[in-house]
Amino acid sequence: MSMEMSDTKSARPVTPVTIASVRGLKVHFQSKAGRVHAVDGVDFDVRDGETLGLVGETGCGKSVTGRAFLRLLPVPPGILAGGSVMFRPQTTCPDCQGDGCERCDDSGRRPAPCPKCRGQGCTTCDQTGIESLDLLTISDARMRDIRGDRIAMIFQDPSKALNPTLTIGEQLGEVFLQHRHADLLAAAGIAEDQPGWQASALRRLASQQDRGTDRLLVKLSGAMRRKHRAIRQALDERIAAALSETQIPNPQRVMQSFPHELSGGMRQRVMIAQALACDPDLIIADEPTTALDVTVQARILDLVRQLQTSRGSSVIYISHDLSVVRHxxxxxxxxYAGRVVEIGDVEQLFTNPRHPYTQGLLAAVPTTRTPRGQLAAIPGSVPELIDPGPSCRFADRCAKAHGPCASHDPALQPVSAGHDVACFLEHPITTASRARA
Ligand SMILES: Nc1ncnc2c1ncn2[C@@H]1O[C@H](COP(=O)(O)OP(=O)(O)OP(=O)(O)O)[C@@H](O)[C@H]1O
Ligand code: NI
Known part of the structure; x- marks a missing residue:
């Protein structure tokens, strides 16, 4: 797919290629009171290279949606009640080997070919020739390969993502040992197909010095010691490079530190370094700066944006903060209440919001009393998500609710190119929405 585009910007143009498609996603939670429909029929696409904001009041299902991509949900009480999350992994562009060329839109990457037909087109890939995985149904082993390698998550609270008992170097090293096995073996001059060099053996050899088992090291033969040093050096170089990329000063010292020895902002940078270490195709950032003070927040946001544009990765950015999202x-x-009610280009949505809920969100100016990280209030409260009935979920709070809103459930439909809204004011009731109700 070659596109004639004048590329004057340094950033790669956002192409209409979709890297992920969420369709009819439903995640419910079993509680004593009944089944909570936390995410209840969510649809959206993530285009390659874009940053997609996911906004809405607390409890509307943003985090659950983000976590569904990596199956990081507690099951039970969680129930994957339906839908799919299709993901198209990317691979180094075979034409330019990653340097950037016309065929890959200068990104250095292309969608991975369907493993069954090797890109020729078959029934498995719907004749597209492109690999497409349903993240909800692939094996656990495949998910482990993808997690941290092709899709990574950045959380609000780094202390939950970092292991307090390991040094920063040890935990970042683990990412490379898991996902860059072949690369490390090559650095140590070990042929990948040589027997006995599974991940566990490599890990043992790499970590020998870390555990302070100098006696053991003495027992290694000269050749093994050289291999150990080569792997250690390759690992340390990669760890230091990953830390430097997030502008962590003195990576050599930080590598030796434990998480508690670093400031909150520094821990957040380490978590970002860990998430980006393997150059993922998709980054899911769940309120990554809410816990930080404002100046640190701005710096971290700039950093995420900068890394995202330079690598061309896609980002799902979950946030309460509309000004950050706009930026x-x-x-x-x-x-809203487990559904996407409006989706569109950022300017379209901010200048011409069409759903009454979006209009309310934008009109509700935060006051000094609004707790940081929360949206200013719209009158009324989010409906009970236990067995919701067939109505628009916003109807009870909507000043414009009319006839069908109380008895029918509006579907997301286009109002203009690339701008979809689920509201009967925009789409008078149709057989399609009636069928869903
Ligand atoms: N582990 C869980 N057990 C039971 N219910 C849960 C669990 N996690 C989430 N939920 C339910 O899912 C709903 C959506 O939660 P989610 O964390 O996705 O909201 P959110 O939009 O990310 O909110 P916030 O902005 O506060 O982070 C919650 O209201 C809650 O009812
Ligand atoms: Ni959340």
Whole structure:
């Protein structure tokens, strides 16, 4: 697929290629009171290279949606109640080996070919020739390969993502040992197909010095010691490079530190370094700066944006903060009570919001009393998500609710190119929405 595009910007143009498609996603939670429909029929696409904002009031299902991509949900009480999350992994462009060429839009990457037909087109890939995986149904082993390698997550609270008992170097090293096995073996001059060099053996050899087992090291033969040093050096170089990329000063010292020895902002940078270490295709950032003070927040946001544009990765950015979303996102999906109610380009959505809920969100100016990280209030409260009935979920709070809103469930439909809204004011009731109700 070659596109004639004048590329004057340093950033790669956002192409309409979709890297992920969420369709009819439902995640419910079993509680004593009944089944909570936390995410209840969510649809959206993530385009290659874009930052998609996911906004909405607390409890509307943003985090659950983000976590579904990596199956990081507690099951039970969670139930994957339906839908799919299709993901198209990317691979180094075979034409330019990653340098950037016309065939890959200068990204250095192309969608991975369907493993069954090797790109020729078959029934498995719907004749597209492109590999497409349903993240909800692939094996656990495949998910482990993808997690941290092709899709990574950045959380609000780094202390939950970092292991307090390991040094920063040890935990970042683990990412490379897991996902860059072949690369490390090559650095140590060990042929990948040589028997006995499974991940566990490599890990043992790499970590020998870390555990302070100098006696053991003495027992290694000269050749093994050389291999150990080569692997250690390759690992340390990669760890230091990953830390430097997130502008961590003195990576050599930080590598030796434990998480508690670093400041909150520094821990957040380490978590970002860990998430980006393997150059993922998709980064899911769940309120990555809410816990930090404002100046640190701004710096971290700039950093994420900068790394995202230079690598051309796609980002799902979950946030309460509409001003940040407007600043860093290309498109925005507004969620309400487990559904996407409006999605569109960021300017379209901010200048011409069509759903009454989006209009309310934008009109509700935060006051000094609004706790940081929360949206200013819209009158009324989010409906009970236990066995919701067939109505628009916003109807009880909507000043414009009319006839069908109380008895029918509106579907997400286009109002203009690239701008979809689920509201009967925009789409008078149709057989399609009636069928869903
Ligand atoms: N582990 C869980 N057990 C039971 N219910 C849960 C669990 N996690 C989430 N939920 C339910 O899912 C709903 C959506 O939660 P989610 O964390 O996705 O909201 P959110 O939009 O990310 O909110 P916030 O902005 O506060 O982070 C919650 O209201 C809650 O009812
Ligand atoms: Ni959340």
């Amino acid at each position: 860093i996102c290309d498109r925005v999906a507004v969620m």
